[in-house]
Amino acid sequence: MARAPKSAATFETALAQLEEIIHAMESGDMPLESALSSYKQGTELIKFCQAKLADAEQQLKILENEELKPLDLPDAG
Template structure:
């Protein structure tokens, strides 16, 4: 498993790495030391993804004139 010491290039790549870590940890075959390291890496990836999502939400707020509204699916029907 690759170390995540450097920032991720994209949200998608970080999410894919996080999914790999989750799969490996859920297998139950990981030694404790590796599980702890993977957990730390996963937490870093989660923080990165949350930051990217917050940035995207802020950009949407700007694009929507700070009037970000909940999605109403009934309007499209």
């Protein structure tokens, strides 16, 4: 499994860090070296999040007897 980059210990923390990086990069005011560093950190965060999601999916498969079922949500309206 991928290690948590820097201080990202949870999926939610990593996702928040990734959103911060995206916002900073989209501003267009970031120097090239910072942009490259942020891009690298962002790719590490993406890998971490993907691994966490894959783990969660595997756990759901186990809970559902090895068959991932669609989530049926009740109608909100």
